Every structure is written in structure tokens, then in C-alpha cells.
Amino acid sequence: MLPFNIGCGDCSNCSRTYSNACLVANPDAVGAGFGYSGLGPYQGGQAEYIRVPYADYNCLKVPGTPGDKFEDNFILLADIFPTAYHSNELAKVELGSTVAIYGAGPVGMLAALSCQIKGASEIYVKTRSGPATRRCRASCAASTPSASKHTTRATPTWSARTRSSTT
Ligand SMILES: [Zn+2]
Numbered sequence: 001m002l003p004f005n006i007g008c009g010d011c012s013n014c015s016r017t018y019s020n021a022c023l024v025a026n027p028d029a030v031g032a033g034f035g036y037s038g039l040g041p042y043q044g045g046q047a048e049y050i051r052v053p054y055a056d057y058n059c060l061k062v063p064g065t066p067g068d069k070f071e072d073n074f075i076l077l078a079d080i081f082p083t084a085y086h087s088n089e090l091a092k093v094e095l096g097s098t099v100a101i102y103g104a105g106p107v108g109m110l111a112a113l114s115c116q117i118k119g120a121s122e123i124y125v126k127t128r129s130g131p132a133t134r135r136c137r138a139s140c141a142a143s144t145p146s147a148s149k150h151t152t153r154a155t156p157t158w159s160a161r162t163r164s165s166t167t
Pocket residue numbers: 007008009010011012013014015019021022023024025
């Protein structure tokens with residue numbers, strides 16, 4: 001697995017596990033990453049192939065064997081899902097929260113999923129795109145008509161099942 005941020009593995013920040021603030025990988029500033037302006041000369045990381053600087057440090061070994069049934073499960077851990085989940089942390093989403101998410105792209109949809117995982121009771125996703133609304137309804141377990149044309153209300157049934165099975 002390859003995280004989006006790039007560290008050299010040897011500078012004082014990387015040595016202290018602060019690879020997000022690597023002092024070497026970006027020649028123009030602190031911190032480097034794939035596909036972000038200001039984070040160095042590295043192309044985006046959502047391509048079929050990518051050149052990986054400092055690969056011996058940045059590539060993370062995941063459990064299992066190449067091609068096994070769990071391989072695809074790790075792909076979202078590289079960038080989008082942690083970003084979406086972190087948005088929930090910043091917003092202090094918790095059991096019973098009501099949440100509004102603006103945008104139903106990949107990060108917005110995974111933010112809605114993160115809300116479900118954290119036990120939010122009502123999740124609203126606002127988008128200007130009809131197809132995005134339909135994708136969000138399908139992926140985020142939306143169950144009721146929208147309050148406005150492109151607002152999707154998601155019912156967090158997945159988290160409810162998870163909670164009851166673990167307690
Ligand atoms: Zn470094």
C-alpha cells in the first residue's frame with residue numbers, strides 16, 4: 001500500500017514518524033505528497049502506474065498474499081477513506097449525531113460511510129449532481145426521499161447491525 005504523503009525516511013521528522021512533514025522529499029517546502037500543488041513535483045496517485053520516490057520507506061506491506069480476496073480492501077486506506085474518516089474526527093461525529101455533508105464525490109461518500117461507522121443517526125449529503133445523489137443513495141444506504149432535489153438522507157443501518165453484533 002502506498003500512502004499519499006511522501007517521506008524520505010531519514011530526516012529528523014521522518015525519523016520521529018512525522019513523515020507528513022518530511023524535510024527532504026519536497027525541494028520547495030516541508031511535506032510532500034502525490035497530486036497536490038505545493039507538495040512537490042509528484043503526479044497524482046490515482047493512476048494505474050506511479051513512480052514511487054523513496055519506495056523502500058513509503059511502500060507499506062499489508063497482510064495477506066498478492067491477489068488474495070482481501071487485496072482490494074486496502075486500496076481505500078491510502079488516501080480517500082482516511083481523509084473522509086478524519087473529517088468525522090474533526091467534526092466530532094459520534095453516536096446519534098446529525099451530519100450534513102456537502103459533495104457526493106468519493107470523499108463525500110466515504111465521509112457518509114464514516115458517519116455510519118461512528119453511529120450518526122441522520123446523515124444528509126448535498127450535491128448538485130443527480131448521478132452522484134443516486135450513487136450516494138446506493139452506497140450510503142439512503143432510504144428516504146430527499147428534502148430538496150439533490151439532498152440524500154442516509155439511514156445508517158450498517159452501523160446499527162455492527163453495533164448490535166459486537167455488544
Ligand atoms: Zn524525511
